[in-house]
Amino acid sequence: xxxxxxxxxxxxxxxxxxxxxxxxxxxxxxxxxxxxxxxxxxxxxxxxxxxxxxxxxxxxxxxxxxxxxxxxxxxxxxxxxxxxxxxxxxxxxxxxxxxxxxxxxxxxxxxxxxxxxxxxxxxxxxxxxxxxxxxxxxxxxxxxxxxxxxxxxxxxxxxxxxxxxxxxxxxxxxxxxxxxxxxxxxxxxxxxxxxxxxxxxxxxx
Numbered sequence: 212x213x214x215x216x217x218x219x220x221x222x223x224x225x226x227x228x229x230x231x232x233x234x235x236x237x238x239x240x241x242x243x244x245x246x247x248x249x250x251x252x253x254x255x256x257x258x259x260x261x262x263x264x265x266x267x268x269x270x271x272x273x274x275x276x277x278x279x280x281x282x283x284x285x286x287x288x289x290x291x292x293x294x295x296x297x298x299x300x301x302x303x304x305x306x307x308x309x310x311x312x313x314x315x316x317x318x319x320x321x322x323x324x325x326x327x328x329x330x331x332x333x334x335x336x337x338x339x340x341x342x343x344x345x346x347x348x349x350x351x352x353x354x355x356x357x358x359x360x361x362x363x364x365x366x367x368x369x370x371x372x373x374x375x376x377x378x379x380x381x382x383x384x385x386x387x388x389x390x391x392x393x394x395x396x397x398x399x400x401x402x403x404x405x406x407x408x409x410x411x412x413x414x415x416x
Contacts, residue, residue, distance in 0.1 A: 218278050218362055219249035219291055225267045226289065232267045235289070244283075244290025251293055252278065255368070277362045281400035294401040302415050305408040307394030311387065324355045327373030332364040341370055343377050 223245050225232040275281055279294040324342075331339040340357075358376050363369040389406070398404060407415035 217249050218252050218274055218280075219245050222271055222274060222282075222291060225271050239287075239289055241285065241288035241290030244285075244288075244292065248280065248291045248293055274362065277360060283399050285399075292399065292401055300402050301395070301398060301404045303389075303391060303394055303404055303406050303408075305410070307392050308389060308406065308408060308411075309392050310390035311408075311411060312389075325373070325377045326355070326357045327360060327369050327377075328357055329360045329363040329366075329369035329373075331366065336364065339366070339369075341366070341373060343370075343373055 223240065226235045227237050227240065228234065271282070275291075281292055281294075283290055283292050327341040327343060328338055329341070330336040358373050360369055360372055363372060395404070405415045406413040
């Protein structure tokens with residue numbers, strides 16, 4: 212059981228309710244996508260406890276960021292999609308790439324220590340902080356980060372997600388920014404794609 216409300220149900224309410232949300236017509240909603248997301252969130256152990264009043268649009272944005280999800284439009288209907296990875300759905304060839312920018316990372320950019328804040332259901336949803344190791348002696352000893360997980364109400368899940376996100380924050384960043392042409396039009400949030408451009412160091416195999 213979840214300690215709070217299922218996130219997919221909350222977003223559905225915020226989208227369609229004339230009292231709590233932005234009053235979209237329910238015929239614009241992809242119910243199957245929301246049901247699938249709700250089941251996935253239930254199995255993962257993610258919920259949300261709302262403590263303060265706020266703008267519906269901002270709350271939706273905050274929720275999606277924390278559960279690594281996005282609202283997508285398919286066949287004219289609004290659905291929710293969770294980032295899950297999986298096999299690639301598209302291979303981009305050199306002609307599809309309009310620009311490719313690469314930047315090396317640096318150990319000095321990473322934090323030395325990391326904390327995770329979540330809403331503990333066993334403590335009446337009070338904010339609770341877990342301490343996780345950061346990059347240790349490699350990291351910037353003046354840089355600490357706090358990962359806020361208001362959608363998590365269980366310590367085990369908070370530590371699991373916090374550890375995963377901590378890994379992303381405590382490794383040097385080496386981001387590649389790709390600008391694509393129409394060949395990438397079909398890509399949606401969470402899709403995995405492959406770049407086949409050996410001269411630039413990208414091999415589809």
